[in-house]
Amino acid sequence: MRIEQAIRQSLTNLIPDDLGVDLISAGAVGDIQVDDERARVTVRLGYPCESRLEGLREQIRSALAPVLEGRALDLDLAVRIRPHRAQHDMPSMLQVANVIAVASGKGGVGKSTTAVNLALGLQAEGARVGLLDADIFGPSQPVMLGLPKGTRPEVRDGNSFVPVMAHGLQSMSMGYLITEQTPVVWRGPKASGALTQMMQQTLWKDLDYLIVDLPPGTGDIQLTLAQKMPVAGAVVVTTPQDIALLDAIKGVEMFRKVDVNVLGVVENMAVHICSNCGHEEHIFGQGGALRMSREYEAPVLGxxxxxxxxxxxxxxGTPTVVAEPDSAEARLYRDTARRLAARLSLTREGRRPFPKVVTQH
Known part of the structure; x- marks a missing residue:
């Protein structure tokens, strides 16, 4: 018992960078068994972090070595991603553990580019990920995913879509259902209905995360998502520009009013680095997202x-995370993706859906 307590105490001092809290507080430490020769410790992380697992394994071994008194350590370290609480305690979708909305208060801040790279970043860290392009009027993800013009999803049973695969992601977009020469000219309710249809009638398969790339602003599409779909968390993309930050604040407040957990803010276009001389210049300002995060308790994820x-x-059609996976930019996207998933893992678990009941005669 004394050794077990010493192990737990040592793990309270181990704080993974992405998580921001110690392993005990995060609920990541499970069974601990100690006998005369061995100590067996189970750690289950609630977020994908494939690139950090071996480093964390060594950190745990180093932290525990002084208290084991010569015993061998059997460390069972793995990732287990669970569904987390959605707004108003809505149950999660049958094949989707966590829906994460990526939003922006205004256009032009690079939200869609950020959304696809975050989805690919989560996948690169070991998660099963889908991407839903919810910008009904201006879908851009089919182009960013490199899919040829005219790509259409397979239709099953007359009313269900099979996700289109791209770079390993399961994807769905209004861009698959219309042509470039056919603009969507709909009033709000019809656009909202299209989003609901794509969410509910797409045959997502065993996803840890479904990233939803929302249109800019705080309109019908955002409200439909909040009212009808279980959203485990939201990420707001902004630039350091003052006017963009004002709109980002509106996005944060909107999600809070509809009981959606705001995981944090992503500051895009934060600094320009000259490709010739390496000079750094903050074209759109500096420090605004950090000030906003402190005031509104929405951390800067990246x-x-x-x-x-x-x-x-x-x-x-080849986003940065897959085009240059070892580049500094790709690492930034992966770091941001891990942080948002780690922050989500600290929220309480959600309700699981009831399985569909099939009656046979």
Whole structure:
């Protein structure tokens, strides 16, 4: 018992960077068994972190070595992603553990580019991920995912869509259902109905996360998502520009009013680095997202550069995380993705859906 307490005490001092709290407080430490020769410790992380697992394994071993008194350590370290609480305690979707909305208060802040790279970042860290392009009037994800013009989802049983696979992601978009020459000219209720249909009638398969790329603003589409779909968390994308931050604040407040957990803010186009001389320049201002995060208790999950390469790769259909997985920009996206998933893992578990009951005659 004394050794077990010493192990727990040591783990209270171990704070993974992405998590921000110690392993005990995060509820990540499970069974601890100690006998004369061995100590067996189970740790279950609630967020994908494949690139950090071995480093964390060594951290745990180093932290526990002084208290084991010569015993061997059997460390069972793994990731287990669970559904987390959605607004108003709505049960999660049958094949989707966690829906994460990516939003912005205004257009032009790089929200869609951020959304697809965050989805790919979560996947690169070991999660099963889907991407729903909820911008009914201006869908851009089919282009960013590099899908050829005219790509259409397979339809099953007359009313269900099979997600279109791209870079390993399951995806769905209004862009698959219309042509470039057919603009969507709908009033709000019809657009909201299209979003509901894509969410409910797409045959998502065994997803840890479904990233929903919302249109800019705080209108019908956002309210429909909050009212009809279980959203485990929201991320607001902004630039450091004062006017963008004002709109980002509106986005944070909107999600809070509808009981959606705001995981944090992503500051995009934070700094421009000259490709010739390396000079850094904060074109859109500096420090605004950090001030906003303190005032509204929405942490800055990541700060991304203004980069020609990021834009070219997204427009070319191969987003940064898959185009240059070892680049500094790709690492920033993966770091941001881990932080948002880690923050979500600290919220309480959600209600699981009842399985569909099939009656046979």
């Amino acid at each position: 700060s991304l550069p203004l980069s020609l390469r990021i834009r070219e790769q997204a427009d070319g």
